[in-house]
Amino acid sequence: xxxxxxxxxxxxxLLYVRTRREDxxxxxxxxxxxxxxxxxxxxxxIPAVFACLALLVLGCAQPHGGAQHRYPYGPxxxxxxxxxxxxxxxxxxxxxxxxxxxxLLSPASDEGMWLLNQFPADRVGQxxxxxxxxxxxxxxxxxxVRLSGGCSGSFVSPGGLVLTNxxxxxxxxxxxxxxxxxxxxxxxxxxxxxxxxxxxxVEVDVIEEITDVSAAxxxxxxxxxxxxxxxxxxxxxxxxxxxxxxxxxxxxxxVSLYHGGMHQLYxxxxxxDVRLVFVPESAIAFFGGDPDNFNFPRYDLDVAFVRVxxxxxxxxxxxxxxxxxxxxxxxxDLTFVSGHPGATARQTTVAQLEYERDVAVPARLYRLSxxxxxxxxxxxxxxxxxxxxxxxxxxxxxxxxxLKGRHQALLxxxxxxxxxxxxxxxxxxVEADPAKRALVGGSWDAIARAELHLRAIRKPHFMxxxxxxxxxxxxxxxxxxxxxxxxxxxxxxxxxxxxxDSQLPERKxxxxxxxxxxxxxxxxxxxxxxxxxxxxxxxDHPMVREILGRRSPAELAGTLIGGTKLKDVRQRRALxxxxxxxxxxxxxxLVVLQRQVDPFARAVRKDYEDNVEAVEYHxxxxxARARFAVLGTSTYPDATFTLRLSYGTVRGWLEEGQxxxxxxxxxxxxxxxxxAPPFALPKSxxxxxxxxxxATPFNFCTTNDVVGGNSGSPVIDRQxxxxxxxxDGNIHSLGGGYWFDDGSNRAVxxxxxAILEVLDKIYGASRLREELTAAPAP
Numbered sequence: 001x002x003x004x005x006x007x008x009x010x011x012x013x014l015l016y017v018r019t020r021r022e023d024x025x026x027x028x029x030x031x032x033x034x035x036x037x038x039x040x041x042x043x044x045x046i047p048a049v050f051a052c053l054a055l056l057v058l059g060c061a062q063p064h065g066g067a068q069h070r071y072p073y074g075p076x077x078x079x080x081x082x083x084x085x086x087x088x089x090x091x092x093x094x095x096x097x098x099x100x101x102x103x104l105l106s107p108a109s110d111e112g113m114w115l116l117n118q119f120p121a122d123r124v125g126q127x128x129x130x131x132x133x134x135x136x137x138x139x140x141x142x143x144x145v146r147l148s149g150g151c152s153g154s155f156v157s158p159g160g161l162v163l164t165n166x167x168x169x170x171x172x173x174x175x176x177x178x179x180x181x182x183x184x185x186x187x188x189x190x191x192x193x194x195x196x197x198x199x200x201x202v203e204v205d206v207i208e209e210i211t212d213v214s215a216a217x218x219x220x221x222x223x224x225x226x227x228x229x230x231x232x233x234x235x236x237x238x239x240x241x242x243x244x245x246x247x248x249x250x251x252x253x254x255v256s257l258y259h260g261g262m263h264q265l266y267x268x269x270x271x272x273d274v275r276l277v278f279v280p281e282s283a284i285a286f287f288g289g290d291p292d293n294f295n296f297p298r299y300d301l302d303v304a305f306v307r308v309x310x311x312x313x314x315x316x317x318x319x320x321x322x323x324x325x326x327x328x329x330x331x332x333d334l335t336f337v338s339g340h341p342g343a344t345a346r347q348t349t350v351a352q353l354e355y356e357r358d359v360a361v362p363a364r365l366y367r368l369s370x371x372x373x374x375x376x377x378x379x380x381x382x383x384x385x386x387x388x389x390x391x392x393x394x395x396x397x398x399x400x401x402x403l404k405g406r407h408q409a410l411l412x413x414x415x416x417x418x419x420x421x422x423x424x425x426x427x428x429x430v431e432a433d434p435a436k437r438a439l440v441g442g443s444w445d446a447i448a449r450a451e452l453h454l455r456a457i458r459k460p461h462f463m464x465x466x467x468x469x470x471x472x473x474x475x476x477x478x479x480x481x482x483x484x485x486x487x488x489x490x491x492x493x494x495x496x497x498x499x500x501d502s503q504l505p506e507r508k509x510x511x512x513x514x515x516x517x518x519x520x521x522x523x524x525x526x527x528x529x530x531x532x533x534x535x536x537x538x539x540d541h542p543m544v545r546e547i548l549g550r551r552s553p554a555e556l557a558g559t560l561i562g563g564t565k566l567k568d569v570r571q572r573r574a575l576x577x578x579x580x581x582x583x584x585x586x587x588x589x590l591v592v593l594q595r596q597v598d599p600f601a602r603a604v605r606k607d608y609e610d611n612v613e614a615v616e617y618h619x620x621x622x623x624a625r626a627r628f629a630v631l632g633t634s635t636y637p638d639a640t641f642t643l644r645l646s647y648g649t650v651r652g653w654l655e656e657g658q659x660x661x662x663x664x665x666x667x668x669x670x671x672x673x674x675x676a677p678p679f680a681l682p683k684s685x686x687x688x689x690x691x692x693x694x695a696t697p698f699n700f701c702t703t704n705d706v707v708g709g710n711s712g713s714p715v716i717d718r719q720x721x722x723x724x725x726x727x728d729g730n731i732h733s734l735g736g737g738y739w740f741d742d743g744s745n746r747a748v749x750x751x752x753x754a755i756l757e758v759l760d761k762i763y764g765a766s767r768l769r770e771e772l773t774a775a776p777a778p
Contacts, residue, residue, distance in 0.1 A: 108742070109740070109742040110646070110647060110648040110649070110703040110704065110705060110742055111705050111740040111742060112635065112636045112646055112647070112705055113341050113344075113636050113639055113644040113645075113646055113705055113706070113707065114636045114644055114645050114646065115257075115636065115637070115642075115643075115644065116137050116140070116141050116643060116644075116645050117210070118636070119132065119137060119645055121133070121137075124647050128334045128647075128649075128718075130334060130718045132336075136720055137645070139320055139720055140322075140336070140338050140645065140716060140720060141207060141338070141643060142206065142207070142319075142320035143155050143318075143320045143321050143322045143338075143714075144206070144207075144338040144339065144643055144713075144714070145162055145204050145205060145206045146204070146205045146206075146268070146340045146641070146643070147164060147168055147169075147202060147203070147204055147205075147712065148202065148203035148204075148205065148506055149168065149171070149201070149202065150168075150342060150641070150708075150709060150711075151164055151165060151168035151340075151709070151711045151712040152164065152338075152339035152340045152709060152710055152711060152712040152713040152726075153168070153204070153306075153712040153713075153714075154321075154322050154338065154712075154713075154714040154722070155206075155318045155320065155321035155322065156305075156321055156322055156323075156324065156714075156722060156772060157318070157321055157771045157772065157774070158317060158318055158319065158321055158776075158777065159307065159315045159316075159317070159318070159771065160271075160307050160308040160309065160315040160316035160317070160318050161277065161305060161306075161307050161321075161768075161771060161772075162204060162274075162305065162306050162307065162308060163303065163304075163305060163712070163714065163722070163725055164303075164304050164305075164306065164711075164712030164725070165302045165303065165304060165711045165712045165725065165727045166279050166280065166282070166285035166286070166301070166302045166303060166304045166727075167285070167286070167302060167394070167711065167727070168304065168711055168712050169199060169202065169276065169279065169304045169306060170184065170282075170391050170394070171201060171391055171515070172199035172200075172201065172202055172276055173188065173276065173279055174387075174388075174390070174391050175199075175200070175201070175515040175516060176188070176197050176199075176276065177387070178516075179383075179384050179387065182387055183279070184279075184281075184282045184387075184390065184391075185281060185282060185283075185387075186281060187278075187279055187280045187281040187682075187684075187763070188276055188278065188279050189277075189278050189763055189764075189765055189768075190275075190276070190277050190278065191765075191767060192767070193315070196275035196276060196277055196307055197275055197276045198273065198274070198275050198276075199274045199275065199276055199306060200509070200513050200514055200515060201509065201510060201513045201515055202274040202306065203270060203271065203272050203274065203505075203506055203509060204270075204271040204274050204306070204308050205251055205268035205269065205270055205271070206268060206269050206271075207266060207267070207268055207269075207643060208250075208267045208268060208269050209266075209267040210264050210265070210266055210267070211264065211265040211267070212262070212263070212264055212265075213240055213254060213263050213264065213265045214261075214262050214263045214264075216236055216240065216263075217233055217236050217237060217240075217254065217256075217263040218233075218263070219236075220232040220233050220235065220236035221233040221236075226610075226614040226615055226617070226618045227609075227610045227614050229614070229618065230609060230610075230613060230614035230617060230618075231609075233617075234497055235493040235494060236493075237254035237263075237497070237500075238492050238493045238495065238497065238500040238501075238502070239492070239493050240252075240254050240265055241253065241254055241265070241500055241501070241502035242492045242493075242500065242501045242502060244265055244267055244502070245501060245502045248270070248272075248505045249269070249270055249311070250267060250268070250269070250270060251267075251268040251269075251270040251502065251505070251506070252265060252266065252267050252268070252502045253265070253266045253268075253502065254266075255640050255642050256640070257637040257638075257640065257642075258624060258637045258638075259347060259617075259620040259621055259623075259624040259637075259638070260617055260618075260620065260621040260624075261621060261624060261625070262637070264642075266642060270505065271308035271309070271316065272505065272509055273308065273309035273310070273311070273313070274306050274307070274308055274309070275306060275307050275309060276304075276306055277305040277306055277307050277768065278303075278304065278305040278759075278763070278765060278768055279303075279304045279305075280301045280303070280682075280758075280763070281682040281684065282390075283677070283678075283680055283681065283682045284300070284301045284669075284681065284682050284685060285300060285301055285302045285303070286300060286302065286394070286678070287299050287300050287301075287669060287672075287678065287679070287681070288300065288672070288678055288679060289677065289678025289679075290397045290398075290401065290678070291678065292678070293397070293398060293401050293728070294401055294402065294405065294728065294729060294730060294731045294733070294734060295730065295731055296660060296699070296701050296730045296746065296748055297660070297661070297664040297668065297699065298664065298699040298728065298748055299664055299668055299669035299672055299698055299699060300699060300727065300728070300750065301750060301754070301755075301758060302725075302727035302728070302750055303725055303727075303750050303755055305768060322714055322716065322720065322721060322722045323720075323721045323722065323776065324721065324722050324752060324756070324772045324773055325717055325719065325721035325722055325723045325752055326721075327717070327719075328697055328723070328751065328752065328753040329650055329697070329700065329715070329717060329723040329724060329751065329752070330650065330663070330697075331650050331651065331652075331661075331662050331663060332649055332650060332651065333649060333650050333717065333723075334647070334648075334649055334717065334718050335647070335648050335649060335650060335702045335704055335715050335716065335717065335723065336645055336646065336647050336648075336704070336715070336716040336717075336718075337645070337646045337647075337648070337702075337704040337706055337710060337713045337714070337715055337716070337726055337747065338643065338644075338645050338713060338714055338716060339643070339644065339706065339709065339710040339711075339712070339713025339714075339726065340641050340642060340643055340644070340709045340710070340713075341639035341641070341644055341706060341707040341708065341709045341710050342639055342640075342641045342707060342708045342709030343638070343639050343640070343641070343707070343708065343709075343737070344638045344639040344707055344736075344737050344738075345638065345737050345738055346638055346737070346738060346739065346740075347620075347624065347627070347638055348620075349423065349444055349447050349448070349620075349623065350419055350420050350423050350444075351444070351447055351448035351451045352447065352451060352616075353410065353416070353419060353738065354451070355451045355454065355455065356406075356410060357407070357410035357411065357416070359455055359458065360458075361403055361406055361407045361410065362407070363458075364399070364403055365400065365403050365404065365407065367532065368396050368399055368400045368403070369400065370528065370532075371396050371525070371528055372393070372396045372397060372400060374524060374525075374528055375389050375392060375393045375396060375524075376393070378520075378521070378524055379393065385520065385521075388518040388520075388521050389518075389521050392521070392525075401734075402708075402734055404734075405731060405733075405734020405735060406734055406735060406737060406738075408734070408735070409734060409735025409738060409739075410735070410738070412735070415735065415738075415739060418739075419738070419739075423444070426623075426626060426627055427441075427444060429626075430626050436626060439622060440622045440623060440625070440626045442619075443619035443620075443622045443623050443626075444619075444623065446615055446619045447615060447616055447619050447620065447623075449615075450611060450612045450615040450616055451612075453611050453612055454608070454612045457604060457607055457608060457612075459536045459537055460537060460541075460543070460600070460604045461604045461605070461607075461608050462536075463532070463533050463536055463537060464543060464597055464600050464601040464604055465601040465602075465604050465605045465608070467479060468529060468532065468533075469529050469530060469532065469533035469547075469597075470526065470529060470530075470593075470594075470597075471525040471526060471528065471529035472522040472525055472526040472529075472557075472560075472561065473517050473522060474517060474522055474560075474561060474564055474566045474567060474590055475526060475560070475590055475593075475594070477511055477566050477572055477590075478564070478566060478588070478590035478591050478593065478594045479594045480507065480510075480511050481511070481566075481572065481575045481576060481583055481591060481594075482583055482591060482594040482595055482598055483496065483499060483598070484499060484507075484576060484583075485575075485579055485580040485582075485583035485584070486580065486598070487499035488579065489579070489580055508576070511572055511576065512569055512572060512573055512576075513569070514569055517567055519561050519562070519567075522557075522561045523554075523557045523558055523561050526553075526557040526560065526561060527553050527554045527557040527558075528553075530547070530548070530553035530556060530557055531553040533547070533548075533553075534548060534553065543597070543600050546596060547593065547596065547597070559589065560589050560590055560593065563588075563589045564588050564589055564590045565588055566588060566590055566591075571588075575591070583595075639707050639709065641709050646704045646705045646706060647704065648702045648703035648704035648705070648747070649702060649703055650662050650663070650700055650701070650702050651701070651702065651703050651746075652701065652746075653730075653732075653743060653744045653746060654743075654744075655744075660701075662700055662701050662702070662746075663697050663698075663699070663700045663751070664697070664698045664699045664700070665694060665695055665696060665697060665698050666692055666693070666694050666695075666696045666698050666754060666757065666758075667694030667695065668698065669681065669685075669698060670685075670689060670694070684762050684763070685762060688758075688761055688762040691761040691762075692757060692758075692761055692762070693757060696751075696753050696754050696757045697751040697753050697754060698750070698751055698754045699748060699749065699750055699751060699754075700724065700748075700749055700751050701730060701746040701747060701748050701749070702715065702746065702747050702749065703742060703745070703746065703747075704726075704747045705736075705740055705745075705747075706726055706729065706733075706747045707736055707737065708737075710726050710747070711726065711727055712725060712726070712727075713725065713726040714726075715747075715749045715752075722752050723751070723752050724749040724750055724751045724752045724755075725749055725750050725752075725755075726747050726748070726749045727748060727749060727750060728747075728748040729745070729746060729747055729748055730744070730745070730746040730748060732744040732745050732746065733745045733746060733747070756769060756772070756773070759772075
């Protein structure tokens with residue numbers, strides 16, 4: 001399992017969420033069917049020698065699920081499409097080119113997280129004998145949804161029913177639970193519509209329209225220094241989003257693709273009334289626990305159903321939805337996965353990967369290992385402590401295992417050496433051409449210098465700007481209130497990007513959530529993060545002295561959490577509505593603390609944006625153009641938590657020379673069960689064993705290219721019907737943020753046949769099963 005994204009921005013302390021940085025987060029009734037912009041035309045193929053180089057620089061999947069893949073901190077990662085700048089006349093040198101800078105893919109590989117308006121339908125047709133047409137692609141696009149916490153899902157009925165993963169809504173399940181009724185342990189089923197319970201922190205978005213805004217964004221940053229261009233592009237993105245988002249029911253995001261080479265404006269239909277319909281017991285949703293995580297064979301029912309509602313409190317009517325397949329997927333069957341992969345680093349430089357290998361990932365592993373130990377000790381205090389901390393521990397353990405796999409991949413000399421060789425070859429081709437050398441020759445060194453600067457500022461940037469020193473939900477709320485007081489008084493275009501008008505509905509939803517908060521857990525995590533602040537920055541750092549004074553981290557954490565009134569959502573609302581005057585006058589200890597920290601945090605953020613982000617953006621764009629000039633042809637951009645479609649087949653792999661079968665059965669879970677956690681089956685399963693068809697497929701693996709953010713993605717057959725739902729990857733997929741290995745990288749999913757079997761025979765969920773299998777209305 002890949003743990004779902006946390007309910008508040010502070011959890012970016014733990015997880016690889018908004019960027020690759022370790023130390024940096026209408027009518028509700030009938031949805032329209034907008035068309036997508038046409039795909040750029042591919043260029044000619046290039047010589048085979050460069051095709052080989054291209055294969056060396058491609059990468060694979062991160063772990064799936066919100067924890068590793070929240071939407072990007074800012075859309076500043078991408079390279080202008082089209083002809084190299086040096087080939088254009090002077091007057092047109094800065095105009096948006098016609099096609100993205102791309103890498104050549106092997107026709108034999110199933111690699112690719114494809115934009116739906118650039119999907120390689122011909123390639124799929126040649127390989128599998130099925131070519132998805134535009135109607136098929138449009139239907140899949142409009143049936144796919146994104147959960148704001150960092151997961152994917154799909155509409156599976158005309159009544160607004162959404163299929164996703166259990167771990168994607170676990171925070172909601174915990175929020176609905178209490179010491180008297182634990183829905184995570186016992187499961188939840190709404191037998192009647194009135195029983196469906198609101199998930200106050202969950203937002204579901206579905207694409208209405210995609211518009212190419214490359215010309216406007218690129219023009220905004222034209223003929224300026226890296227720093228000024230970076231600020232101008234952000235301002236233009238905020239302006240475009242504000243003009244697009246005509247109400248809180250609409251979400252608009254400008255997304256940078258191909259390392260700045262293409263910018264698209266995504267307009268989403270936003271559902272914030274989302275209600276829980278069904279989740280199984282955690283014991284079966286996460287059967288096997290951490291020992292089985294990122295492994296296969298698996299035996300997990302990691303599924304959940306939620307429903308989106310209109311503004312008037314009635315279920316939304318969803319004309320586009322995926323019907324449940326009546327033909328179970330089998331070995332060798334063609335599969336498609338539609339979802340929102342969060343972040344990859346397949347086109348970054350060696351210097352950037354060295355930073356990940358030597359600094360970012362090890363630092364995350366150290367912090368997570370410490371926190372894991374603290375949480376395990378906390379759970380030993382009692383049943384209630386275990387209940388309130390279980391989601392966080394799952395996130396930490398999931399992230400630890402994922403990051404260990406990523407680090408091992410980065411330490412692999414053959415794989416990393418291939419990246420080095422590919423970069424050297426590309427640089428040599430640039431150096432051989434005087435025009436290219438003049439424009440791009442210094443870009444790799446410029447990025448390397450930016451990475452050195454990042455090493456110098458990463459600790460204060462992570463601790464102060466990204467909230468690493470203040471790991472507590474209430475501290476995150478205080479930070480939001482302090483920043484909102486400053487930012488909302490400014491014009492939209494000059495605000496920090498996360499406070500632009502287009503982002504406010506979701507930010508307010510989280511700030512004003514009525515979800516319960518455990519004071520005891522808050523003190524634990526805040527004590528840990530304040531301890532890290534003192535360790536990382538040193539006791540003599542002026543910010544450490546100002547924050548801690550003569551107090552220990554534990555003493556300060558207890559005082560802050562014990563003295564704050566922010567646990568009362570009415571207090572948070574009053575401060576938000578009161579604006580700067582109210583926040584400046586507040587004596588709440590957490591608000592006072594965040595007011596102290598904010599000037600320091602803003603200063604280090606400005607340093608990062610000017611000397612790291614802006615440099616990477618500009619020179620990454622130039623390198624991407626050079627790569628395109630050498631490699632040509634068409635491929636997908638790095639993942640950006642936007643909708644993508646991958647293709648593959650149900651297929652196992654060889655593990656140490658032995659075949660791994662691609663499908664497990666319901667009978668296998670009873671054979672694997674030991675009666676002790678994490679291999680203990682729920683009582684409901686033990687009682688229903690004799691009713692089940694134990695030969696029913698349970699979990700399966702495919703060659704689909706998926707990464708973090710694909711948790712909850714539907715697995716779709718060639719008829720465009722649901723065959724399962726992605727929830728994990730195998731251990732070989734953990735290096736997938738950097739490269740893709742078609743031979744062993746596998747997505748892992750729950751089989752659609754198993755879902756129907758257990759809904760009927762274990763949970764008595766007849767209403768839900770009938771909704772899933774009902775014939776479409778004439």
